[in-house]
Amino acid sequence: MQIARDILLNSYRSMRTIREFEERLHTEFATGEIPGFVHLYCGEEASAVGVCAHLGDSDTIASTHRGHGHCIAKGVEVEGMMAEIYGRSTGVCRGKGGSMHIADLARGMLGANGIVGGGPPLICGAALSHKLLKTDGVAVAFYGDGASNEGTTLESLNLASVWKLPAVFVCEDNGYGEATGASYACAGTQKDRAAGFGMPYFECDGSDFFSVYDTAGEAITHARSGKGPVMLHVHLSRWYGHFEGDAMSYRASDEVAQQRMKHDCLSAFRARTTGAGLLDGATLDTIDSDTRSRIDDAVQAAKAAPLPQQEDLTRDVYVSY
Amino acid sequence: MSKKSFRQAINEALRQEMRRDPRVILMGEDVAGGQGGSSGVTDAWGGVLGVTKGLYTEFGPERVLDTPITEASYIGAAAGAAATGLRPVAELMFVDFVGCCLDQIMNQAAKFRYMFGGKARTPLVIRAMYGAGFNAAAQHSQALYPIFTHIPGLKVVVPSSPYEAKGLLIEAIRDDDPVIFLENKVMYDDEEEVPDEAYTIPFGEANLTREGDDVTLVAFGRMVGFANEAADRLAKDGISCTVIDPRTTSPLDSATILDCVADTGRLVIVDEASPRCNMATDVAALVAEEAFDALKAPIRRVTPPHTPVPFATVLEKLYLPDVGRIEAAVRSVMGYKARQEA
Numbered sequence: 001m002q003i004a005r006d007i008l009l010n011s012y013r014s015m016r017t018i019r020e021f022e023e024r025l026h027t028e029f030a031t032g033e034i035p036g037f038v039h040l041y042c043g044e045e046a047s048a049v050g051v052c053a054h055l056g057d058s059d060t061i062a063s064t065h066r067g068h069g070h071c072i073a074k075g076v077e078v079e080g081m082m083a084e085i086y087g088r089s090t091g092v093c094r095g096k097g098g099s100m101h102i103a104d105l106a107r108g109m110l111g112a113n114g115i116v117g118g119g120p121p122l123i124c125g126a127a128l129s130h131k132l133l134k135t136d137g138v139a140v141a142f143y144g145d146g147a148s149n150e151g152t153t154l155e156s157l158n159l160a161s162v163w164k165l166p167a168v169f170v171c172e173d174n175g176y177g178e179a180t181g182a183s184y185a186c187a188g189t190q191k192d193r194a195a196g197f198g199m200p201y202f203e204c205d206g207s208d209f210f211s212v213y214d215t216a217g218e219a220i221t222h223a224r225s226g227k228g229p230v231m232l233h234v235h236l237s238r239w240y241g242h243f244e245g246d247a248m249s250y251r252a253s254d255e256v257a258q259q260r261m262k263h264d265c266l267s268a269f270r271a272r273t274t275g276a277g278l279l280d281g282a283t284l285d286t287i288d289s290d291t292r293s294r295i296d297d298a299v300q301a302a303k304a305a306p307l308p309q310q311e312d313l314t315r316d317v318y319v320s321y
Numbered sequence: 322m323s324k325k326s327f328r329q330a331i332n333e334a335l336r337q338e339m340r341r342d343p344r345v346i347l348m349g350e351d352v353a354g355g356q357g358g359s360s361g362v363t364d365a366w367g368g369v370l371g372v373t374k375g376l377y378t379e380f381g382p383e384r385v386l387d388t389p390i391t392e393a394s395y396i397g398a399a400a401g402a403a404a405t406g407l408r409p410v411a412e413l414m415f416v417d418f419v420g421c422c423l424d425q426i427m428n429q430a431a432k433f434r435y436m437f438g439g440k441a442r443t444p445l446v447i448r449a450m451y452g453a454g455f456n457a458a459a460q461h462s463q464a465l466y467p468i469f470t471h472i473p474g475l476k477v478v479v480p481s482s483p484y485e486a487k488g489l490l491i492e493a494i495r496d497d498d499p500v501i502f503l504e505n506k507v508m509y510d511d512e513e514e515v516p517d518e519a520y521t522i523p524f525g526e527a528n529l530t531r532e533g534d535d536v537t538l539v540a541f542g543r544m545v546g547f548a549n550e551a552a553d554r555l556a557k558d559g560i561s562c563t564v565i566d567p568r569t570t571s572p573l574d575s576a577t578i579l580d581c582v583a584d585t586g587r588l589v590i591v592d593e594a595s596p597r598c599n600m601a602t603d604v605a606a607l608v609a610e611e612a613f614d615a616l617k618a619p620i621r622r623v624t625p626p627h628t629p630v631p632f633a634t635v636l637e638k639l640y641l642p643d644v645g646r647i648e649a650a651v652r653s654v655m656g657y658k659a660r661q662e663a
């Protein structure tokens with residue numbers, strides 16, 4: 001598929017922003033300044049970006065506990081995200097949600113989720129809205145290999161098919177749910193699950209932006225055209241622990257190093273686009289350095305931002321006692 | 322006897338009961354960890370916060386079962402296994418995840434004995450973490466024990482210290498009814514002297530951690546420690562408090578609460594759960610009904626506000642009851658002056 005230059009540039013910027021955001025969080029978390037649980041998306045950038053490149057603000061996505069990448073790919077501002085993760089009043093959720101609950105409904109971002117398998121049912125509802133309100137939109141559920149076993153996920157595959165919804169189920173398969181391998185936890189195959197619920201199945205290499213972009217394009221077109229839901233199975237690797245602080249003793253010692261070396265979506269993208277003369281290295285270098293300073297600014301701003309106030313505690317709840 | 326953490330006390334209770342009775346099995350997400358991992362290391366986690374560490378190594382894969390992330394099926398499986406001869410201890414990780422499997426607890430396990438005319442026994446324990454103070458935000462911080470307390474057929478345990486946790490967990494495992502055992506995640510590193518041998522603490526028998534004349538404090542789980550601290554501070558000003566740790570919210574030791582209120586005439590209840598229909602409202606209703614004449618002041622409840630648990634540290638601190646708020650509530654009931662009859 002021929003991809004327009006601005007899409008290529010935006011996609012690269014998005015992937016680089018996710019990488020930079022996550023690598024920086026990894027360092028900042030180690031200082032002890034970031035509260036709560038943080039799950040990093042490093043290594044998986046091409047999945048969120050390759051899928052969201054086909055979506056606009058009027059399309060909906062639901063994310064997971066590992067949600068920063070989906071948020072950035074869907075256009076949520078990194079400044080508000082960073083402030084949220086630091087628990088500041090300038091955060092996208094005013095400091096009340098934190099890393100696991102970043103949401104931005106204006107961007108069609110229905111929220112990260114602390115509950116594994118929480119997203120797919122919501123996406124059935126969002127897809128129903130798109131269908132009944134005739135928005136031409138699609139709704140996309142990102143969920144992990146671990147989440148693929150939850151009853152909520154399997155029931156949603158069925159419901160989406162029964163209602164013929166414009167829904168896309170993106171199974172982000174990084175081989176682990178916490179410290180348990182997918183080979184242990186998932187019976188059968190994702191492909192057979194899609195077939196079992198009567199929906200088309202697509203799969204792609206999540207370390208290759210072009211593989212994701214092309215496959216997601218087909219899958220989303222199918223759902224958008226009113227033919228019913230689809231499953232997109234993305235093969236990925238996770239470069240950090242399940243959450244920050246996880247020593248990962250369950251993984252072979254060189255597994256991540258190998259993946260970083262052989263399956264880095266950013267270096268693959270750069271090699272391919274510069275090799276084919278689509279983009280030049282200097283342009284990409286500029287994106288890299290711009291991104292680095294943007295993230296740096298976001299961190300400084302978050303650290304300096306005001307904390308929530310007492311009155312925020314009982315705000316935005318229907319009644320307080 | 323030696324100093325043990327809350328975490329170690331629970332681990333020891335599980336280990337000793339598993340040694341004692343081969344029907345006791347463990348299941349949950351990453352209670353061992355490492356299955357299907359590329360390093361081949363087993364027992365990689367021993368639970369997200371390391372509470373079940375080492376049990377897989379001692380008891381093996383038949384008795385320590387890592388589950389897929391499928392709460393409805395494995396909690397239900399634990400209920401079914403309990404009704405048919407095993408004595409499962411199922412770990413739900415965060416109690417908030419009960420949203421994914423409440424049917425199996427509420428409509429299945431809790432109902433068997435009564436609904437089947439007394440013919441079923443369901444010796445099931447469900448362990449889960451609860452509580453705020455971990456910056457874990459709205460979906461990983463709730464104190465949901467009132468929800469379980471509301472359901473007939475369940476027993477509900479909220480241990481307040483390592484010693485309490487060990488004895489109550491052993492009691493839970495030996496009990497023939499489904500028991501919900503809730504561990505405050507902020508307390509895992511708390512330490513105290515805990516006997517090395519197995520012992521049980523009976524359900525429905527409250528523990529008096531302080532005895533005094535002026536005010537009765539009833540507190541649950543982590544709040545017991547806060548109430549003790551408040552009582553010690555108040556003692557310096559000559560206000561003496563009784564602190565009651567009911568240990569179990571179901572069954573509830575109403576007799577001890579009523580006796581103490583009869584002595585002090587004043588009651589403050591400290592509950593980490595959301596304020597509507599929680600243990601504080603339950604105990605307040607009990608005392609209003611049964612000990613009205615003994616009361617010298619209105620009952621006071623110290624609880625969080627009726628909001629989800631906020632993420633930011635500053636807000637979470639404001640959310641949780643603390644020693645200062647308990648102290649203030651006690652002083653306010655001490656300062657209460659009845660309105661004169663017109």
Ligand SMILES: Cc1ncc(C[n+]2csc(CCOP(=O)(O)OP(=O)(O)O)c2C)c(N)n1
Pocket residue numbers: 064065066114115116117143144145146147148174176177178242350390392414418421
């Ligand atoms: C209902 C529920 N069960 C368990 C958890 C704890 N938990 C958080 S993330 C996770 C693993 C999810 O694995 P996967 O879906 O593969 O996503 P990944 O972390 O690999 O991105 C688990 C078990 C949870 N948050 N919610």
Ligand SMILES: [Mg+2]
Pocket residue numbers: 144145146172173174175176177178
């Ligand atoms: Mg996974």
